[in-house]
Amino acid sequence: MNPAARYARFVTDHSKLIIAVLLVATLVVGSAAGNVDSELSIASFSSDSTEAETYETLQQNFTTEGENTTVVQVVTRGENVLSKESLLETLRFQRAVADDPEVTTTLRTNRSMIGLSNVVATTAIRQSERESGPGNGTDEQPERSGSRSETPSIDAQISHLESMPERKVEATVERVLDPDSENRGPVEPYSLLTTDYEPGSTTATGRVLYVFQDTSNAAGDDLPQEVVDAQLELKDLSARIITSESFVFGAGIVDEESTQATGESFAIISPVALLLILAVLGIAYRDVFDVALGLLGVALVLAWMAGFMGWAGIGVTQILIAVPFLLIGLSIDYALHVVMRYREAHFDDPDATPREAMRRGLAGVVVAIGAATFTTSVGFLSNAVSPLESIREFGIVSAVGIVAAFLVFGLLLPALKIELDGLLGRIGYTHRASAFGRAGAAGNALSVGTDVARRAPYVVIAIAVVLSVAGGAAATDIETSVDQTDFLPRDSPAWMDSLPKSFQPSEYELRENAEYINAKFAQPSDRSRAEFLIEGPVTESDALERIAAGKGHLANTSSAVTLADGSLEVTGPLETINSVAATNETVAAMVTEADTDDDGVPDENLTAIYDAVYGAAPEKAAATIHRQDGAYRSLRLSVGLSGGADTGTVTEEMRDVATTIEGETELTVTATGRPIIEEIVQQGLLTTLVDGFLITFGVITAFLTLIFWLRYRTLSLGAVVLTPVLFAQAWLFGTMYLAGIAFTPETAIIAAIGIGIGVDYAIHIGERFLEEYTDKPDTISALRRTVRGTGGALLASAVTTAAGFGVLVLALVPSLQRFGFVTSVAIGYAFLASILVLPSLLVVWIRITGSDDGSIALS
Known part of the structure; x- marks a missing residue:
């Protein structure tokens, strides 16, 4: 008896014990699920580098005014934001802020608000004081922003500006913004205006008010909740008081609205995904009990995933929320293969008991499922070598979830299926549906690859190679990006307004606001x-x-x-x-x-x-x-730096500046900063892609070669099975290039997903083919039975998985949209490569190796 048969016998003979042990284990592991930090955060991408270490040294050794503070930007836009009324609106907003204890308790002590309206009002007050003093002060050089230590109160600024005629306010604005004035105050007025402002002009289209909050009580990178609440209050105050076009932008608002947008996205996505999955499973299973078992198994796998995250202290990020979709798809794949092989065993031997049928079916599929578990988890664990923490966490959590899927569907589900069918049989329910894909339209469609392989296998392979070469060439031109604005939600499309009110998402302008700020202002943020x-x-x-x-x-x-x-x-x-x-x-x-x-x-x-x-x-x-x-x-x-500056250009230019400073001296100058560190992170994306691919490919090739040698005494089949996976990856890169999709943190991990799922599909086809071929050494008939049996489960699995990821395109967050689209395309290509290309490769392999005489033997 071979190992697969012994495994199947153990599971079927000890079904009750397996059910008890795994349910208890699920309770133990899942008990930590409540410890997961469910406050969704934008994934952080950091790496270890000289520049990153230097940046930390700067933070430690130099004390700056902005230390332990976060800045909120109140932007005012319009035809002329330097008018008297516009300036007064901003001052009245500041007065409302000063009167709001929810906000004032979070402000830093020194110069908590800085805006051009303050500069203009203060300059006007001091000019008035000089004119009313001895000698009227008419010979003095006009002050640009006021240099006296005592700044007039907000009420005094408002009162004085209100008393001034429009023409005098305009004259003061002109004095403040006089480009020839050399009397610089503590605030550079031009830093409060858009960079396209014409020096000397008394009109401008945009200006910014900075509000500084104290974050000394922050735990790690997270803002204190009172700071976040105060930023939301600032947004409300701005909407009530500033009548001209304006918006408030701050880190707390970004986190709050990003979390809200993601939640609203899933409120829309989840019902759609559930309906799609139930529809596909209903068509594939045609049995309510099997659908229920499959969904129960999915819930248990997700419990293992959440429990592991709780034990490991891993919080939820926008990248990690894609893992449940992956595990749902893979779990459904495993469940379909187990149930369909069980049904095939019943079809071949109608008199077999549920325990006997499961023993035969599980023995025929457990090697493929086990190999798929190993190769897929390796595919994701390859991300553990990434220099990016968020991608490392994604790989580890995914790998643990994949192993959990095998435990649930390779052990628990067969045992539950045996006990359930035995119970149903005892009460007289004996409905037995056939395996999906064995007949009908689905079976005919799945046989296309076999029919073409019989007539022109070399043509199929040639077409696949040409498309792959083109895709691989295109991959070299795909850009990389870690632009944080990619993670900001967009406003919902118009069609979502027709949804029921409870499902209609809010309006989001975060992305547009961030792009405006980056393009128009010199940013105080360390990211600029x-x-x-x-x-x-x-x-x-x-x-x-x-x-x-x-x-x-x-x-x-x-x-x-x-x-x-x-x-x-x-x-x-x-x-x-x-x-x-x-x-x-x-x-x-x-x-x-x-x-x-x-x-x-x-x-x-x-x-x-x-x-x-x-x-x-x-x-x-x-x-x-x-x-x-x-x-x-x-x-x-x-x-x-310019907000829209390319990080690659920044890095190159700043390193040249560092070299200039060093000159021929003994000084050591290191260029660093957030944009430069982000560029290094971008290069880490390529490292993730290349290293992950090489590790995954090498380990999986060696593993498959060993498995096929031990079972069928063939050393070359492992490479043959992997070939369509490589084809699918190249097609995917070509599609990304044509669609203008860059390598970002979330798309960089698609290589691991594509290889992992692609190998899963290819292993099922390759393993089933050899099993059929050893029973009857006829290539085409073995292929036809393979694609009509195993291919049916693959079809249902691919549709459900692709649909689960595909609905992410309905999300309001662009990063989730891209991830859903690229992943669903990757799954589709993996399925097509396994069903259409692999049969031709197997036909040619049989001819080349001279195995068409049935010399392959199951060992």
Whole structure:
């Protein structure tokens, strides 16, 4: 008796024990499901790299004003957002914020709100004070944004602006935005306007108000709930008070609305998916008890998955919510194969008892299911080598779920089926449906691949190869992306408005708002900044000169953002020194004396200058000059980037700037920042794809070769079975290229899904073919019986799995839409390759190996 037969006998002889053990095990594993963090988050993509480590060093060694804060952007748009009424609306909004304790308790202490309306109102108040003072102050240089330490209250700003005529407000705006003014205040007005603003103009189409919240109590990367609630309150206040076009954008709003959009998506998707699955299963099974058993098995597999996540401390992300769809599809596949082979055994021997029929059916399919479990789980575990944490978690959770599927459908379902059919038989219910695909239209359709293989197998293979070469070539031109806006929900399509009210989704403008902000404003977010860590002899005479040279290089890059007045948004030691020198005569004198070539950059006695700056303004100094144990260790240079800048371009240009700063000195300069780290992550996507493919392909080839050698004494069949899987992958890449779909974190894992599911299908066909061929060495008849038997289960499985993923295109989140489309296409191609191409490959393999005399023997 071979191992498969012994396994089947064990399961059928100990069905009650197996049921008891697995149900108890399910309770134990599933008991941790409640520990899963169900607060859906946008998947985080981080990797280990020199740049990432440098970025962490910058965060630790330099203290910046934005530390432990999150910024909310209140954007106002219109024909002229610099009008008196528009400015007043923003001030009234700020007053409402100040009067709202739910918001004010979350604001940082110092300068919690910064907007152009404040700059204009403060400038007007101080100008009025000078005009009413001694001498009227008419000879003074107008202040650009106000330099006095005491800022007028919001009420005072509103009252003064309300009392001013429109023409005087316009004159004040002109003074504030005068490009020739050199009196810089604590706020750069141009940073509060869109980058396309014309300097000197008294009209603008967009401006932003920054609201800063304290996040010192945050646990990890998650915002405190009170901060999130305050951001939602800010959104409500804006809608009530600001009558012109405006929106509020913040991390808490993004997380809240993304979670809501995903939930609303699944409220629509789940009923559709359930109806599709029930319809397909009803057609395939034609038996309510088998459908119920299959659904019960699916529920148990999902319980194992959720329990494992709870025990492992893995939370839910937008990538991980695709795993249940995968496991549902694979579970249905396993269930169909077990039940259909059971039915075939009953059909071949109508007098067999349920236990005997299951023993024969399970023995015929368990090797294929076991091999599919191993190869599919390896396909997903290959993602464990990914440098991206979210993809690693996806691979591990999927692999555990796949193993759970085998335990449920390779052990529990057969045992339950035996006991259930035995019970039904004892009460007189003996309905026995035939195996799906053995006859009728489905059987005829499944036989197409066999019919073509009989007539022209080489033509089929040639067509498949040509399409695969084209797809493989196209894959080299597919772009990679980890753009976070890809994870933001879009507004629902118009047809969803006709759904019942309880299913109608909300309106979402997150993606459009994010794109507008990135395109129009210099962002305060670290995602729109490049950072340079300058280490080594930073007190040498040429250290600051090299930084100045680097700034000159920055001005010639395409990715560094240029404000409306033509300046760069740069923060560095030179800016810190000049800022302190502007208010401290001692520092100013030292800087002038140390500038021996009169280029505005100190080139000697830097240690003394750093000491003086620290003594005059330690907080400012700590933001760009790192001092440890009395010695100066490093400097920090930060530059604002265009929101739409390509991360590859940013990385290349900033690394060139770092090289410029280093020059011929002993300085070590590392370019880093979120955009550069994201580019490294993008390259990690390709690493995930290539490494995952090579690992999966190598392990699966070796495993199949071993299995087929042990059972049929053939070393080449494993490669033959894998060939259509490779074809399907190439077709998939070609389709992605034609559809303009980039390699993103969620599509990068499609390679593992395609290989895993494709191998599952191919193994079932290959294993069943050899089993049929050893009984009757006639290639075509063995193929026909294979595709009409096993192919029927594959068809039902492919349709349900593809439908389960396919309904994701109805989601409001673009990343889920892409994932659903690409995965359903991958499953469709895997099925077609197994049913249409593999029969021709098997025919040619039989001819080439000379096995058409029936020399293959089951061992």
